[in-house]
Amino acid sequence: NANRVLELPAQRAQALAHKAESASKAKSEFLGNMSHEIRTPINAITGLAYLMKKTRLSDKQDDYVNKIHGAGITLLGVVNDILDFSKIESGKFELERLPFVLTSVFDNLASIAGPKAEEQGLDVGFFIESDVPLRLVGDPLRLGQVLINIVGNAVKFTEKGGVSVNCRLEERGEDAVLLRFTVRDTGIGIPEERQHLLFQSFSQVDSSITRRYGGTGLGLVISKLLVERMGG
Secondary structure (H helix, E strand, O other), X not given: OHHHHHHHHHHHHHHHHHHHHHHHHHHHHHHHHXXXXXXXXXXXXXXXXXXXXXXXXXXXXXXXXXXXXXXXXHHHXXXXXXXXXXXXXXXXXXXXXXXXXHHHHHHHHHHHHHHHHHHOOOEXXXXXXXXXXXXXXXOHHHHHHHHHHHHHHHHHOOOOOEEEEEEEEEEEOOOOEEEEEEEEEOOOOOOHHHHHHOOOOOOOOOHHHHHHHOOOOOHHHHHHHHHHHOOO
16 A cells, blocks of 8 residues: 555665664674784784884885884874774773873873974973872773873974863762863864864864875774763
8 A cells, every 4th residue: 555655665774774784883893803913913013113123224224114113103003093993883892990190191191292292392281280189090091092192183283382281170079080181282273164073983174184194084083982981
């Protein structure tokens, strides 16, 4: 009958949507399961290139090894972004709950972002306000990942001036605190009409950015998902 004829396209569309969702989930699960197998050989390449740099090499060999090491680090960053995104999408991602000291997260952040900022002639400041408790329980690795990503972007897109990172206490409960992390820079900025692209997967605010600065367009997507998992 007429009602039956009208129902068929809707049912078919629903079946196709379910099939596409299942295929996407299967792909994410596959990448999540393959993370160790993919990362291990890349780590071996970068590690061996780093060790080779410490041996006696000719100028040409040294140049080649530096390029191998740099390309390996870049590739590892891309792979890590894709695998983390796949892991979160497939629901196989869990945050740790470990005791840690907040200053150690900031020290690690400074050691990673500091040299690049210094190379560009930028001033970088890290500030933890006095009422912030330093001994916490949470996932220091993932907190550090978010901060490294955002501060790395700030340094990358700032040609002169500086970058500052601040942590202050927003709320204190009986067994939990809410901390606000703020990153400010004097960089190129983002036009308001294009800010909606910031958290879209595999996208950049400007396609020329990829050509000039590189990146997967996943860093902020992953950071947003991690912050949401932490209750932020």
